[in-house]
Amino acid sequence: MQPVGIAAILLFFIVYSTIRIFMAKWYYVEDYHYLTPLYSPCMTDSCVPGSSHFGTPFGEFPYFLPLGIVAFPIVAGFRVTCYYYRKAGYRSLWASPPACAVTEPHRKYTGETRLPLFVMNWHRYFFYLAFVILLINIYDAILAFRGPDGAFGIGLGTLIILVNIVALAGYTLSCHACRHVMGGRLKHFSRNPLRYRFWTLVSKLNVRHGTFAMVSLFTVLFTDFYIMAVSAGWFTDLRFIN
Numbered sequence: 021m022q023p024v025g026i027a028a029i030l031l032f033f034i035v036y037s038t039i040r041i042f043m044a045k046w047y048y049v050e051d052y053h054y055l056t057p058l059y060s061p062c063m064t065d066s067c068v069p070g071s072s073h074f075g076t077p078f079g080e081f082p083y084f085l086p087l088g089i090v091a092f093p094i095v096a097g098f099r100v101t102c103y104y105y106r107k108a109g110y111r112s113l114w115a116s117p118p119a120c121a122v123t124e125p126h127r128k129y130t131g132e133t134r135l136p137l138f139v140m141n142w143h144r145y146f147f148y149l150a151f152v153i154l155l156i157n158i159y160d161a162i163l164a165f166r167g168p169d170g171a172f173g174i175g176l177g178t179l180i181i182l183v184n185i186v187a188l189a190g191y192t193l194s195c196h197a198c199r200h201v202m203g204g205r206l207k208h209f210s211r212n213p214l215r216y217r218f219w220t221l222v223s224k225l226n227v228r229h230g231t232f233a234m235v236s237l238f239t240v241l242f243t244d245f246y247i248m249a250v251s252a253g254w255f256t257d258l259r260f261i262n
């Protein structure tokens with residue numbers, strides 16, 4: 021039942037985010053500088069004014085191309101190839117294997133040596149790119165600490181964005197590939213004290229990787245939904261400062 025539950029959550033995430041990235045509206049709240057993570061970075065002339073924090077090198081996009089096309093394949097690839105989601109994917113979607121000691125329906129077992137499962141080997145590269153996206157999200161979050169006049173401000177949206185950043189940082193930094201980058205292939209920890217320190221830290225986070233994976237999935241969805249609701253005018257942002 022557990023893999024089925026996780027697969028259902030993943031499918032919901034895929035359907036929701038697919039609908040959202042093709043909506044091309046309600047992704048930015050100009051007054052409070054809230055940009056949903058699903059559209060960040062927004063780098064085309066089609067983005068609403070103020071939402072392009074890193075310029076618009078791509079010009080106008082045709083209507084069928086999602087504005088968040090720069091980050092979405094990276095984020096989706098990072099999640100799909102994640103070891104934690106892979107377990108659920110293999111057991112409940114791909115049935116390879118459905119469970120321990122259960123015969124699988126595929127005639128021949130080829131592991132991750134052929135397409136499409138070969139892509140799973142790219143996880144470490146997705147990690148490098150996802151780390152850059154995390155830095156971009158952190159920059160977006162810093163910009164969300166402003167009010168309508170540009171002065172310092174905090175609203176409920178700012179706090180929601182902040183919680184999402186903490187969850188995303190926990191998920192990205194607890195990644196197995198990150199742990200390997202920190203301390204992999206070292207023969208002597210004592211000769212690399214700094215890397216050993218980082219490796220120890222990441223190892224502690226790594227124990228909770230599954231929790232970060234699920235929590236960050238929901239915080240991304242909730243952050244996007246909140247920004248969509250405020251941007252669409254369904255309700256106003258609760259402001260604490262300015």
Ligand code: FES
Binds near residue numbers: 103104192197229
């Ligand atoms: Fe899950 Fe790397 S193992 S994100």
